[in-house]
Amino acid sequence: MAPSSLRPPRHHPSPLVVLAIAVLLVLRTADGLPEAGGGGGGGGLYREILRDETVQRLKELGKISDGDGYLERTFLSPASIRATGVIVSWMKDAGLTTWVDQMGNIHGRYEPANSTRDALLIGSHMDTVVDAGMYDGALGIISAISALKVLKVTGKLQRLTRPVEVIAFSDEEGIRFQTTFLGSAAVAGTLPESILQVSDKSGTTLQDVLKMNSFEATSTAISQARYNPESVGSYVEVHMEQGPVLEALHYPLGVVKGIAGQTRLKVIVDGSQGHAGTVPMKLRRDPMVAAAELVVTLERLCKEPNSLLTYDEECSCFTEESLAGLVCTVGELNTWPSASNVIPGQVNFTVDIRAMDDQVRETIVTSFSRLVLQKCDDRLVDCKVEHKHSAAATHCDPELTSQLKRAARSTVSAMPGRTVAAGETPVLMSGAGHDAMAMARLTKIGMLFVRCRGGISHSPEESVMDNDVWAAGLALFNFIDQNAVSEELDAGQNVVAVALAVAES
Template sequence: MEEAGLQTWVDQMGNVHGRAKGKNESEKALLIGSHLDTVIDAGIFDGALGIISAISALKVLHISRELEKLKRPIEVIAFSDEEGVRFQSTFLGSAAISGVLPVSALQMPDKSGVTVQNVLKDNSIEISGEGLFALKYDPESIWGYVEAHIEQGPVLESAGLPLGIVKGIAGQTRLKVTVRGSQGHAGTVPMSMRQDSMAAAAELIVLLESLCKHPDNFLSLDGQCERSMMESLTGSLVCTVGEISCWPSASNVIPGETTFTIDIRAMDDLGRQAIIYELSNRMHQICDRRSVSCVIERKHEANAVGCDNGLSSQLKSAALSAMKRISGEVVEDAPVLMSGAGHDAMAMSHLTKVGMIFVRCRGGVSHSPAEHVSNDDVWAAGLAILSFLESQL
C-alpha cells in the first residue's frame, strides 16, 4: 500500500487500511476492499485477489502521478476476518467498519475458549466496547464500496469471459445444532434402548438434504407471491453440513453428544426463513421420537443484498474496457450473475451502496488448494479496477 502512495494504518479489529486523499479530501470517499483470511485447506485467490487488484490499480495511478488528481478519497481496506472459520461468525472486520458488529462479538470463543478480544490483545491490539463503536464509519462520509472477487463458480468459464458483474448476494443463515443423548458402552446397550446422539444427528442431516433438494415437498404455499418464493428457492437454495463432532468420540462408545453446523443460503429471505422454520420443527420431532434433546442456535444471519444499479453500470463499463485492452476486441456485454457465496459487500451494504466484479476461476473451484485464476484474468481484474478508478479522475 505504501508503495502505491497510500497512507496506511491497522485498526483495532485488525483491518489494514490504505488511503489516497485525492484532490478534495472533503469529498465522500470510495472504499475498495476484500478479505485477508481464508478457510482451512484453501487456495490463494479468495479475498486476496480483490485487495491486490485494488492496490495494483492505485500503484499505476501513483507512478503516473494521477493519484492526487482523483476527485474523491480512495481507501483500500483489507478486512481481517470474513470467513468466520475460527469464531463461527463471519464479517468481523467489515461488520465493525459498517457498525453492525455487536459488542458481544468480542467475547466469542474459539474451540479452545480463546475469545476475539484475547486474540487481538495477543497481537498488541487493545479494544473495548467503546473502541469497537469508534471503528464505525460515518455513512455521510462514504460514497460507495466496490469489491473484486473470484467467482467461486463455473459461469464465467462456461461463457468464455474473464469478468462478470454481480447483481446481488444470497442471504445466509448459519446454525449450530447440538444433539444430546445417553453415552454408553457399544457392546452392552441393546439397540432398542439406545439414545444415540450420532444416529439422531445423521437422520437430521438427511432431513436437511431432502428439505433443501425438494422444498416443494415440505412447504405448502398458495398464491402468486408464495409461488414466486418457491421458484426462487428451487433455483437458489443450498444447504450444507460442513462440520460435525461427537463426544467422547471413541469407537467403542455410544456418542452422548453430537454437534454439527448448518449453512443455509437462498436469494429469497422469506423463503430461507420458511425453510429454517420447517427444518426446526421437523428436527425437534425426530429428536423427540429418538428420546434425545436438540438445541438449535443461530450463529450468523445475513439478508440477501442487491448491488447498486449505478455502481454496477460503471463496473460493467470498466470490465468491458479491461477486456478490450487485453484482447484488442470489443466485447459486447459482460455476464450479470448472482452470488451464492457471502462477501464483505454484504456487511458494507449497511453502510453504503455496493458493487462487485467477479473474476473467472478454473473449474469454478474455490475453498480448495485447486483454486486457480490465470495470470491473464488477474491482469483483467486489475485493469477493470484501474478503469473504474480512472472514471474518478
C-alpha cells in the same frame, strides 16, 4: 514554376500551436499513453504491475500460513499478523497512507488535498478457510493495491478528486469465532457489544485475542473503526467467482447484481453415551444416527422444499425462480467422545442455508428447526438449534453495476488475444457471502467477479489465470479512472483542440 502569387502560402507553426502540441505530449506521457510506434506501460496495458507483480504477490501472501503444508490464516492468528506487515508495505509502495484499526483491518488511503467528496472504498478479506486457495479474498486486496500503484506511476494518483481507500478486512470467513464479517461489520458499525465475549474452540474470547495482539479490546475502541456514512460514497469489491458460470461462458469478468442471504445454525444432539458392545440396539439413545437422519432431512428439504413444509410454512414465494438459489450444507460434524467402541454422548453439526429470496431462506430455517425437534423426539434424544449468523440478501447498486460493466467491457475489448465480444459482460448473482454484504449497511456497493477454473474455491485447487488477474486489475483501474480522477487531462486536450482550431482558422 507557378508564379509566387499562385503558390499556396507556407505556414509555419505559430507559438500557440507549438505550445499546444507540447502540452498534449506532456499530458500523454503523464497519462502513460503509448507513443507512436512504442509500447511502454500504457501500451502493455500495465502488464508488469497488474499481472506479473500481482500474481507474484498472490503467491507470496499464499505462503504466509498457520498451517503446516496447507494455507490457513484466521482472525489475528500469527500468520495474519505477519501478513499485515506485508500488505502494509505493498500499500505504501502504491503511495497510500496506512493504518490498522481496532479490529485488525488494514487501511491504505490516498486523500487528495482539499477534497470535499466522499470516499471510494475498495476491499476484500485477508483471512482464509482451512486448507485454502490463494485467491479467495487476496485477489481483491492485491488487485486494488495494484490499480492504485498504476495510478501512482502514471501520475493520476495526484489528480484524484475523491479519497480512494483499500481495506484488507481481518475476518470474513468466520472460521475462528463462527461469526462472519468481523472486520467489515466493524467498519460498517454493525457489531454488537456482545461480540467481545464470543469464544473460539479453545475457549478464548474475541476480547482475549484482541488484547493478546495489543488492541484495546473494548466496545468503545471497536466503535472507532466505524465509518461515518456521510464520508463514504461507495464500496467496490473484486472477487474470484467461486463458481463455474464465467468459465462456462468463456468470459474473464462478470458483474454482480446481488448476494444471497445466509443463515448459519449449530445443531446439538444429546443422547446416552455407552459401550458399543453391551447396549442393545432397541435401548440406545444414539445421537449419531439422529444427527445422520437430520442431515438427510436437510438435504431433502432443500431439494424438495414443498414436500416437507407444513400448511402454515408454505408461501407464495416458493416459485421455481425464488428457489433457484437455495442451497443447504452441513460442513462440520463433531462427536464426543469420538471413539470407535463408544456410543457417542453428544453430536453437533453446522448448517449453512442460503437463498436469494429472504422469505424462502427464513421459511426453510423455520421448517428445519421444527423437523429437528420432531425427529429428535421420535428418537428419544435431546436437541437444540442455535442461530449463529443471519444476513439478508444484498442487492448491488444499479449505477455502480453499470459503471463496473462498462469498465469490464472496455477492459476485455482491449486485452491482447481476446476471443469474446466486448459487449457480452455477464451479470451474475452471488451464492457466496462477501464483505460487500456488511458494507451494504454503510453505503451502496458494487462487485466484480473474476473467472476461476472449474468454479473451485475454498480449496488449494483454486486457480485464476494470470491474464484474468490482469483483466481484473485493469478493469478496476479503469473504474477508478472514470470515478475518481479529475478531468484535467480532458480539459487540457480540449485546450489543445481549441488552440489548433484557432490556428487553422
